[in-house]
Amino acid sequence: MNKRDIIPSDEELTAFIDGELTAEEAARIEAMVNEDQAVAERLEFLARANLPFEQAFAPLLSQAPREKLERMLAAIPAHESAKSAAAPASAGRRRFLGALAASLVAGIAIDRAVIGMGPRFSAKDENSEWRAVVADYISLYTPETLAGPVPAGDVQAAQLGAFDEKLGLSLSPQAVALPGIDFKRALLLQYDGKPLAQIAYLDPETGPMALCIVRSDAGPKAPDVESRKGMNVVYWSNGTHAFMLIGHAPADRMTAIADGVRGRMAA
Incomplete structure (x- = not known):
């Protein structure tokens, strides 16, 4: 299968949104967005997720089970933590869906105080x-x-x-x-x-x-x-x-x- 035909992952699409791809990779994603409706819709969804979150759920966050979350973080292997610390700040957005899922499990909902799209x-x-x-x-x-x-x-x-x-x-x-x-x-x-x-x-x-x-x-x-x-x-x-x-x-x-x-x- 030609590399051009491989459906991009969420990580690749988010890197595209963040402007972190090479010119060649960005051109491939751009072409697939124009040709494949499913890819275009997924990119649109991730673009909405790439947003600042504000104070709407501050009361819920104050009630979050901090001790439980700290124990979960402490259980992460050291080499993974080190790798995360060295990663660029924008890479955190690539973990948005996973972080959101973890928040929901913990009983924390995140509001989108700004939902503008270009x-x-x-x-x-x-x-x-x-x-x-x-x-x-x-x-x-x-x-x-x-x-x-x-x-x-x-x-x-x-x-x-x-x-x-x-x-x-x-x-x-x-x-x-x-x-x-x-x-x-x-x-x-x-x-x-x-x-x-x-x-x-x-x-x-x-x-x-x-x-x-x-x-x-x-x-x-x-x-x-x-x-x-x-x-x-x-x-x-x-x-x-x-x-x-x-x-x-x-x-x-x-x-x-x-x-x-x-x-x-x-x-």
Whole structure:
């Protein structure tokens, strides 16, 4: 088999993203991305993973089982530790998937506080793409991710207030309240250089749920339903913003919840 035809590994693709390949190797990867849809999609996925992580899960990290993790690290053979210490800092990104898996086993979920992507990896259908990106990180959420008390009304209002200037959208706790589902936090993120609002909830029956909003000039669109990452998504848009409600609840219940949100926002 010609070397050109060998499917690149995740390590090679990440090295390509980091600019660590030779010109010949980079040209081979570039050609395969242009010719093979599966390789292009894998590169896009790894590009999303190659991101800075911020404070969204600081409370969970403070509760991490440090002693258990330290014992796991101590069990690593010395020659492997030495090799890791000598490796370039960017090589750590190549171990992202393994590190993420270890974190999830330890009960630690990592939020993507910035989920922007360069135009090189942008999909043709922008509206579909942002929903795919949201589904990627919401799929990492567990009930433990959103554990803790429900914020007081004034705290909710303060968090939602961050959307006013950046997103041009004024929301009240009452407008985004979901019946029988706990409000947990509102975060202002970023997608493709644009602000993205995420309001996270915890449904006692089905687990994590989120309402996400971006600016959009695509025009009004009636609600529709799709499935992503094993979750149901109800999405719609008005003249200025696109919305999506994502969660594990059945599609008919998600649709009913979304209809309530739309009605309160339009009021």
